[in-house]
Amino acid sequence: MTDDRLALLGGEPVITQPLPHEVWPPPAATAELAALAAQRDADISIKGRSGPIARLEEEFLRFLDDRVRYAVTFNSGTSALLAAYFALGVTEGVQVVGPALTYHAALSPVFALRGDVALADVDLRTRGIDPGALERAITERTRVVTVVHQWGHPCDMDAVLAVAERHGLRVLEDCSHAHGSRYKGRPVGTFGDAAVFSLQANKAVFAGEGGILVTDDRRVHDRATLLGHYRDRCRDEIDDEDLRRYWVSGFGLKLRMSPFNAVVASHSLAEFPERRQGRHACLRHLGEGLAEVPYMEPVHVSEEVDMGAWYGYKPLYRPEALDGVSRATLIAALRAEGLEVGAPSGPRLATLPLYQDDRNPLFPDLGKTPHRPEPATNAELIERRALSLPTFYRWPQDKALIDLYVEAFKKVGRHRAALADHQTRTS
Numbered sequence: 001m002t003d004d005r006l007a008l009l010g011g012e013p014v015i016t017q018p019l020p021h022e023v024w025p026p027p028a029a030t031a032e033l034a035a036l037a038a039q040r041d042a043d044i045s046i047k048g049r050s051g052p053i054a055r056l057e058e059e060f061l062r063f064l065d066d067r068v069r070y071a072v073t074f075n076s077g078t079s080a081l082l083a084a085y086f087a088l089g090v091t092e093g094v095q096v097v098g099p100a101l102t103y104h105a106a107l108s109p110v111f112a113l114r115g116d117v118a119l120a121d122v123d124l125r126t127r128g129i130d131p132g133a134l135e136r137a138i139t140e141r142t143r144v145v146t147v148v149h150q151w152g153h154p155c156d157m158d159a160v161l162a163v164a165e166r167h168g169l170r171v172l173e174d175c176s177h178a179h180g181s182r183y184k185g186r187p188v189g190t191f192g193d194a195a196v197f198s199l200q201a202n203k204a205v206f207a208g209e210g211g212i213l214v215t216d217d218r219r220v221h222d223r224a225t226l227l228g229h230y231r232d233r234c235r236d237e238i239d240d241e242d243l244r245r246y247w248v249s250g251f252g253l254k255l256r257m258s259p260f261n262a263v264v265a266s267h268s269l270a271e272f273p274e275r276r277q278g279r280h281a282c283l284r285h286l287g288e289g290l291a292e293v294p295y296m297e298p299v300h301v302s303e304e305v306d307m308g309a310w311y312g313y314k315p316l317y318r319p320e321a322l323d324g325v326s327r328a329t330l331i332a333a334l335r336a337e338g339l340e341v342g343a344p345s346g347p348r349l350a351t352l353p354l355y356q357d358d359r360n361p362l363f364p365d366l367g368k369t370p371h372r373p374e375p376a377t378n379a380e381l382i383e384r385r386a387l388s389l390p391t392f393y394r395w396p397q398d399k400a401l402i403d404l405y406v407e408a409f410k411k412v413g414r415h416r417a418a419l420a421d422h423q424t425r426t427s
């Protein structure tokens with residue numbers, strides 16, 4: 001008889017494979033290293049739209065089924081978002097509505113442009129902005145709605161676009177979690193007036209540091225280029241004469257991507273289809289396993305979407321089905337069993353000082369418009385209940401490990417009474 005006691009209470013752990021279980025970004029193949037070496041002497045500062053920068057931008061448009069005409073690389077997703085907000089006209093007195101729970105950089109550049117943000121609750125199924133809450137958050141100063149396709153699941157775009165149209169809003173898609181995700185067959189990033197994909201190292205398609213802005217709107221392209229790409233690129237790529245006359249100085253910022261990052265991103269993009277297949281196989285298997293664990297709610301995937309990148313795996317915990325054990329105690333028990341597990345890192349945006357201060361801290365002369373958000377009940381629930389598990393992608397190599405993850409969840413379920421008792425004794 002083996003010792004079935006929880007590892008937290010002195011038993012044997014289910015998993016002995018050392019961490020990390022999610023190895024990301026994956027190491028480079030030889031061809032990528034050779035391309036990086038060749039770039040070193042070919043050109044290490046690209047001023048116009050050429051070489052690996054132009055190549056990446058063209059490949060990215062193809063990746064989006066050529067549904068939009070322009071792609072502009074930046075040195076980070078955050079920089080691309082800053083340029084997108086500038087291009088969409090965010091300035092003093094303009095309000096942007098965005099989701100209550102997401103990565104802060106989706107919205108924080110708005111404050112650097114002297115704009116303001118109103119937060120709307122998210123939908124429990126998509127985990128993206130709830131179209132009803134979005135509509136209720138709109139004021140006479142709202143000009144832009146930002147959607148984030150959170151953790152790879154596309155937002156309800158039909159409903160979001162209908163609200164935006166009713167109120168004359170421009171739509172910005174932050175696709176940093178959703179490379180390759182599709183809504184009703186169409187790639188995310190092709191629905192809004194502009195879209196940004198971060199290419200930071202954690203993302204499904206990665207440059208290391210980098211971001212890309214895509215749009216079908218010539219004026220958005222021109223203004224975004226002017227903000228971050230002065231000299232050659234502005235001179236050669238900007239259509240509008242009124243804007244092109246600023247080409248030497250641009251509008252003051254230099255936010256270009258380095259050619260090395262573009263080389264890395266191109267290789268990552270080429271390898272993405274295979275990794276995507278692996279993520280889908282692994283995470284479908286994990287979801288099926290967790291469906292057999294009464295206290296866990298596997299990640300929901302709506303019928304009309306393709307998860308593409310499947311960025312992260314964040315199922316919800318139901319403590320009522322585990323004798324009321326806290327999430328922290330559950331995480332401690334699972335970690336003792338050898339799992340790589342935690343609580344998702346991003347807090348609700350409303351809890352950040354940038355949102356809590358009643359002045360814009362970048363421009364202390366600038367108050368914020370009082371805005372009394374509805375309670376973000378769903379965002380709070382996800383913040384309190386979600387677990388973060390590895391985004392497994394090596395199929396079938398990871399299958400055995402995924403089975404052990406599920407086995408560990410089941411083991412904790414069998415011992416819930418002992419775990420609840422342990423929690424009472426140690427609190």
Ligand SMILES: *Cc1c(COP(=O)(O)O)cnc(C)c1O
Nearest residue numbers: 076077078103105106176198200
């Ligand atoms: C990563 C991320 C960003 C910021 O991108 P960087 O490339 O890290 O600057 C913005 N929004 C979301 C949703 C992200 O996940």
